Amino acid sequence: MIMIFGIPGPLLFGQLLLGLINGAFYAMLSLGLAVIFGMLNIINFAHGALFMMGAFVSWILLNYLGIGYFPALILSPLLVGIFGIVLEKTVISRLYKLDHLYGLLLTFGLSLVIEGLFRNAYGSSGMPYRIPDMLSGATNLGFMYMPNYRGWVVLAALTVCIATWAIIEKTSLGATLRAATENAPMVQAFGVNVPRLITLTYAGGVALAAFAGVLAAPIYSVNPNMGSNFINTVFAVVVIGGMGSIMGSIVTGFGLGVVEGLTKVFYPQASATVVFLVMVIVLLVRPRGLFGKAA
Amino acid sequence: MLEVKGLNAWYGESHILHGVDFEVREGEVVTLLGRNGAGKTTTMKSIMGLVPRREGSVKFRGNEMVGLMPNQIARAGIAICPEERGIFGSLSVTENLMLPPIVAPGGLTVEEIYTLFPNLRERAKTAHGTKLSGGEQQMLAIGRILRTGAKMLLLDEPTEGLAPVIVQQIGRTIREIKNRGFTVLLVEQNFRFAATVADRHYVMEHGKIVDMIPNHLLETSMDKLHEYLGV
Incomplete structure (x- = not known):
């Protein structure tokens, strides 16, 4: 057996892969938070609940309607995105003139309500979601066996993250978004329907969370708490990456997943806290985050 | 083309415009002159719907603009180049140049804008709009609204703080776009510059229009003007 730093190779690579998987979810979730924060100036505390909704919707589609995994990858973000539009139009949009804190409290409340409703309907023990046949099994990479589904999650997450980054940084829609983030009234005075742009941005961020939820469904069991389990770490990721930075959330998300995975190998006791340790250090050295711009 | 009647505007508790009346005819270049704080910029912003509260009437091509959102006013064919330039x-x-959506046919092409402002062509690759010099930012702020096809342009102090050679370039641009049939409402502190481009001048004081001077009478109205502007 290959040993690396006195650790068996397969163990090291296995934890690295697990780290990458977690990192993929951190990246997708913090990316959505960053997009929403940039445009709405609201810290979307309901993000975890919407991630959970994404997983649940795919479970519901499969078990009630017989709609499988791949259609759910499109349908679930779409449906949860529409739910996001309703949320933004009915409640969140009323808070734009108030302090950030109100948005945070409202979305926190929303997440409790959403999670409570699902707990009521489905209990909190969790329900399995089978890996689609096409992605089951494992591949021998030579140095380790990689479960195909996990490889797919990393690949899909990377693709979605890079696509989101490209839309925001390289397209004219993205230019309008960035401009509206900087000076919304000016963009509106050019003829852009900014309130609609804000609604669609929220829906987009929410759809990203739901997409992550569908990817997560076969890995973690589908249960009402799956979002809250993630979201604390994700907020730490957002703070480390720098509030509102797109590339920052992607790089920090994957990076911290890997750091967490490695910690599990070398010092398992610290694996749950290492992200927060990094957060404390980053905040001390660079309070605006690794990729954050000066205020 | 643009008819403003009894326009009032407020920022929070402060009442800034107290019944502004004036009109701009198609193809004209009209200036708003006045001291700092007379309400010139607020008038521009009120036309565009960029103040928290406004009352009165702003008719553009016969259609009422008060009550519309800024994006609807822009789509009607009015474009603003704000005092702070608004470069992103x-x-x-x-990206800055291409940002404003086309609202009507008949705008300038990017090539024509580069011909008016050759500096912009050279700096087109610059990654951040705010890295440009003040003069270049001003050219960009004017250039990007020429593209949109809006025929009524609100230019708020386009010459403020710029070198004389750039002021001349902006003067040439305003005359050029007037020849192309654009209508311009111009806010200016510098009436010597205003005299080189405008057809008529409205003088503002304390949130009201107090006088109108056709450009050919500007020379003979100098004493009056000095008193209004306190220069």
């Missing part, structure tokens, strides 16, 4: 630092120069 997170957008490249080209």
